[in-house]
Amino acid sequence: MPDNFYEQIKPRLHRRIGREVRVAHRVLDVGCGSCDLVRYLAGSYGQDVTGVDISDGSFPSRRHTAEGSHYHCLKRDAAHLGFAKDESADAVVAMWALHEMAKPGEILQEAHRVLRPGGEIFVVDFPRDSLAQRLWNEDYYQPSEVDALLREAGFEQVQVRLIEREQVMWARGYRPPMAGGERSGPHGRKHTKTEVEE
Numbered sequence: 073m074p075d076n077f078y079e080q081i082k083p084r085l086h087r088r089i090g091r092e093v094r095v096a097h098r099v100l101d102v103g104c105g106s107c108d109l110v111r112y113l114a115g116s117y118g119q120d121v122t123g124v125d126i127s128d129g130s131f132p133s134r135r136h137t138a139e140g141s142h143y144h145c146l147k148r149d150a151a152h153l154g155f156a157k158d159e160s161a162d163a164v165v166a167m168w169a170l171h172e173m174a175k176p177g178e179i180l181q182e183a184h185r186v187l188r189p190g191g192e193i194f195v196v197d198f199p200r201d202s203l204a205q206r207l208w209n210e211d212y213y214q215p216s217e218v219d220a221l222l223r224e225a226g227f228e229q230v231q232v233r234l235i236e237r238e239q240v241m242w243a244r245g246y247r248p249p250m251a252g253g254e255r256s257g258p259h260g261r262k263h264t265k266t267e268v269e270e
């Protein structure tokens with residue numbers, strides 16, 4: 073695998089995330105870095121997209137896409153999203169960021185608070201023992217650990233799978249609807265499983 077493997081697949085992951093969240097109106101990207109995904113989503117789907125990052129060092133100076141859609145990049149700790157009201161997002165995304173976050177449990181709980189009932193979270197990260205480990209030698213999660221973190225934060229119908237030749241972990245979960253509401257999510261899955269995509 074080439075050392076620029078992750079740079080090569082990044083646009084493909086953005087498109088994949090875009091397809092998943094395209095019907096969401098309000099999207100929050102936690103650990104947005106240089107706001108590339110935020111810009112892509114705002115430009116492709118005209119969504120109301122907000123990125124937060126604990127550092128604004130990579131933020132772009134321009135905050136609108138070539139198509140004129142506006143987006144927001146805010147310097148915030150994703151564990152404390154005071155600016156975001158309860159249930160104010162339809163989808164939350166964390167791409168290549170959870171492993172860097174000091175308090176992943178608090179961050180996922182905060183994402184859960186901000187998501188509307190029935191809203192969905194996507195966590196895309198490097199799994200342990202992947203190419204990323206050789207390149208950057210950071211601490212990465214096992215799929216089972218992300219599965220547990222999502223469930224502990226209150227997400228349901230959690231699914232964790234390995235994609236892109238098992239070099240990327242793709243996790244999703246729903247914030248369940250209010251008590252007495254309909255079953256959460258469109259698929260009605262009850263069991264969690266870790267899958268490897270062929």
Ligand SMILES: C[S@@+](CC[C@H](N)C(=O)[O-])C[C@H]1O[C@@H](n2cnc3c(N)ncnc32)[C@H](O)[C@@H]1O
Pocket residue numbers: 102103104105106108109124125126127148149150151166167168169172173174175
């Ligand atoms: C590897 S970068 C990924 C950036 C971007 N999501 C991407 O796909 O290129 C991880 C980012 O997480 C941010 N981060 C780490 N801890 C954070 C926290 N507690 N709250 C918000 N952002 C955080 C870092 O500042 C960094 O920009």
